[in-house]
Amino acid sequence: MAIRKMETGSERKFVIEVPLRFQGLMRLIAITAAPAFVLFLLIPAPLVPPVLSILSFVIACGVAMYALFIKASRDAQGSTIWNVAYVFTFTWIVAGMMSNPKHVLDWFDNLSMVP
Numbered sequence: 001m002a003i004r005k006m007e008t009g010s011e012r013k014f015v016i017e018v019p020l021r022f023q024g025l026m027r028l029i030a031i032t033a034a035p036a037f038v039l040f041l042l043i044p045a046p047l048v049p050p051v052l053s054i055l056s057f058v059i060a061c062g063v064a065m066y067a068l069f070i071k072a073s074r075d076a077q078g079s080t081i082w083n084v085a086y087v088f089t090f091t092w093i094v095a096g097m098m099s100n101p102k103h104v105l106d107w108f109d110n111l112s113m114v115p
Contacts, residue, residue: 049099
């Protein structure tokens with residue numbers, strides 16, 4: 001977390017107190033990539049971005065609700081849980097921007113034609 005510190009002089013500088021650990025970043029990437037990999041195995045490829053967007057939104061909301069609940073009881077784990085919620089929110093936005101709703105509408109159209 002960036003904290004303002006007054007150095008010698010009148011200008012303010014942002015200083016990072018705790019260095020970013022590589023293992024923590026890799027865990028966040030793995031947690032985010034796991035649902036995308038499972039979706040590629042289960043559903044057709046054109047439907048993966050819209051479904052990933054919806055799934056990431058649901059996971060981000062669930063993790064944020066859990067983080068709010070945990071914040072009241074334990075403050076130590078709260079920041080890491082919020083980081084997971086931030087990553088899934090970012091995934092939701094990026095997957096939503098990359099998805100094409102035409103594929104979903106075509107899939108529902110084909111689904112309705114099946115006897």
